[in-house]
Amino acid sequence: MKRLVPILVSLTATPFAHAQNADEMAKQVANPIASLTSVPVQFNDEYDAGVNGDGHRLRINVQPVIPISIGDTTQSLFFSPKALTSGGWTWGVGPVFLLPTASNDRLGTERWGAGPTFVALRQTASGWTYGALANHIASFAGDEQRADINATFMQPFVAKRMGPGRTVSMNVESTYDWERDAWTAPINVGISQILPIGKQLVSLQAGAAYYAEAPRGAPEWGARLTITLLYPKR
Numbered sequence: 001m002k003r004l005v006p007i008l009v010s011l012t013a014t015p016f017a018h019a020q021n022a023d024e025m026a027k028q029v030a031n032p033i034a035s036l037t038s039v040p041v042q043f044n045d046e047y048d049a050g051v052n053g054d055g056h057r058l059r060i061n062v063q064p065v066i067p068i069s070i071g072d073t074t075q076s077l078f079f080s081p082k083a084l085t086s087g088g089w090t091w092g093v094g095p096v097f098l099l100p101t102a103s104n105d106r107l108g109t110e111r112w113g114a115g116p117t118f119v120a121l122r123q124t125a126s127g128w129t130y131g132a133l134a135n136h137i138a139s140f141a142g143d144e145q146r147a148d149i150n151a152t153f154m155q156p157f158v159a160k161r162m163g164p165g166r167t168v169s170m171n172v173e174s175t176y177d178w179e180r181d182a183w184t185a186p187i188n189v190g191i192s193q194i195l196p197i198g199k200q201l202v203s204l205q206a207g208a209a210y211y212a213e214a215p216r217g218a219p220e221w222g223a224r225l226t227i228t229l230l231y232p233k234r
Contacts, residue, residue, distance in 0.1 A: 026167045026194050029203050029228065030129040030159040037231035038203075039064045046209070046222030057219060078119060091120040096135040098149065100142055111142035113149050127161035150178040165194030169205075172212075185213040190224060203228040 028036045042061040049055035078092025096117040102108025115138055121131025132155060139149035157171035169192070174185040190207025205226040211218055 023161060023164055026161050026165045026192070026203075027123060027127075027129070028232070029192070029194070029230070030123070030161075030167055030169070036233070037065065038228050039231075040203075040226050040228040043225040044209070044222055045224070046219035048220035050217055053220070055217075055219075057222075078117065080119075087122065088124065089120060089122045091118070093118050096137060098137050098139070105143075109139070109142070109149055110146045111139040111149050113137040113139040121157075128158070129160075130156075130158040132156040148179055152176045152178070162191075167192045169207075174213075177215075180215065182215040183213040184211070184215065184218060186211045186222070188224065190226075192226070194230075201230040201232070203230060 029038070040061075040063045042063065044057075044059040044061070046057045046059070047055075049057050078094040080090060080092035094117055096115050098109070098111065098113030100108055100110050100112060102110075115136040117133070117135035119131065119133040121129060123129045134152070134154045136152045137149060153173070153175050155171055155173050157169065159167050159169035161167050168190075170187070170189045172185055172187050174183060176183055186209040188207055188209045190205050192203050192205035194201065194203050196202070203226075205224070205228070207224045207226075209222040209224060211220055214220075
């Protein structure tokens with residue numbers, strides 16, 4: 001993968017230079033296995049959940065990504081080649097783990113799980129990024145009184161850079177529960193912008209979700225706000 005150029009913006013940076021840097025950073029943010037250290041903080045506000053359809057749920061996900069070079073690969077949950085394959089595709093493969101870290105047993109599964117994960121994507125010169133992420137998790141330890149976990153996650157995604165550091169994206173975070181024979185498939189759409197806040201580069205994203213398929217009690221729709229702190233390699 002190409003080496004990133006430092007893009008911290010100083011007071012003397014020209015608007016043209018900032019636009020180029022923001023576009024390059026937006027390209028990296030759209031790639032989940034890019035050589036970029038980032039710390040997304042994602043706020044999900046979901047409505048019309050519960051048996052009566054009048055529930056409300058707020059979820060906050062913190063998903064730090066730290067790539068580490070090992071020989072000819074870059075690893076951040078995935079092992080991935082640094083160089084693009086023919087046709088501009090890149091891919092990553094590795095393990096996925098489920099850790100029972102919930103502070104309340106009602107909020108978590110109380111089970112340990114593991115399985116494989118895989119991602120493949122392509123980025124074009126015209127600003128498109130498209131691909132898919134998949135994993136499968138099966139439980140192997142934990143509270144035996146809690147339900148077993150046997151679930152497949154599939155996330156096709158597409159994004160388009162629309163201007164200096166601006167990206168429009170869509171994905172489907174679909175999960176199939178083999179134990180209950182049920183799909184959960186929210187469709188997420190959003191728009192993000194790369195901005196400098198002082199010397200810190202940040203990606204701000206706002207979007208909405210619609211649950212096209214879900215078991216009884218799941219939300220019907222929701223809103224999402226993601227703040228990602230970016231740390232390009234120097």
